Amino acid sequence: MMREIEDFLYYSRIERGLSQNTIISYQRDLNQYVAYLQEEGINSWSDINVTVVKVFLQRMSEANKSAATITRMISTLKRFHQYIRQERIIDHDPMQHIKRPKKGVQLPKTLTLEEIETIIQTPDTTTALGLRDRAILEVMYASGLRVSELTHLKLDDLRLELGLIQTIGKGDKERIIPLGDHAIYWIEQYLEKARPELVQDSSVPYLFLNHRGGGFSRQGIWKNLNQHVLTAGIQKNVTPHMLRHSFATHLLENGADLRIVQELLGHADISTTQIYTHVSKQRMSEVYQQYFPRA
DSSP states (O other): OHHHHHHHHHHHHHTSOOOHHHHHHHHHHHHHHHHHHHHTTOOOGGGOOHHHHHHHHHHHHHTTOOHHHHHHHHHHHHHHHHHHHHTTSOSSOTTTTOOOOOOOOOOOOOOOHHHHHHHHTOSOTTSHHHHHHHHHHHHHHHHOOOHHHHHTOBGGGEEGGGTEEEEEOGGGOEEEEEOOHHHHHHHHHIIIIIHHHHOSOTTOOBSSBOTTSSBOOHHHHHHHHHHHHHHHTOOSOOOHHHHHHHHHHHHHHTTOOHHHHHHHHTOSSHHHHTHHHHHHHHHHHHHHHHHOTTO
């Protein structure tokens, strides 16, 4: 059974061009699925029917897995069973009548401008690492980049004289993002005073370098951010994606057009961006309740 999974992952990576993170997610889900099948004594894909799948999903629910986790699992299994039917490994699709659970709208968590400012100003910019971290935080908030986009940002992607950076996002789509004066200033300071101190191999193309002179990992960005959040005394579970959410929300709260925000975030579908309008309305309601004397 593992051979078919390996073939599916190869197909997803090479022919469909899916990201490494998606492939890892598929592999994790399918390994969990196979472990369940083996516990049930099922050793052939042809022996799986809709009841087998429903019991598996029910067990996930009983194990208090979130609706989002179960929904992702269903998506993975639908893709996989479609693939093995397409390859004529099975002649039926047990996922055909499995529906994804309806999800409520979960509003993205954001930070206030005051919280953003506090976190951004935390690094000690008299040191090379502090100067680097200040530039990283400025770019994260000013651009709304995903963490993977930030870690892959290269020196050649900078167009500081034009106030722009370019990045390759999901689906290998290139987009151009403007930067504010603050972000540009701190990038220039980092390039002049900190990066030369951190670089050990001049062939490393990445803009932001770790203390060993290599590129950052996603976990490295996360760990760095958490350290500065703790130092800033912010009592929230702040994630890199929360800065992206805050970037989008603050733009809309200040009158930005939804289509422009969609382009800046690199969303293929505007419905993905529209979640931020709910956040803005929620914020408007909170302000009303707080300040209107007869609320």
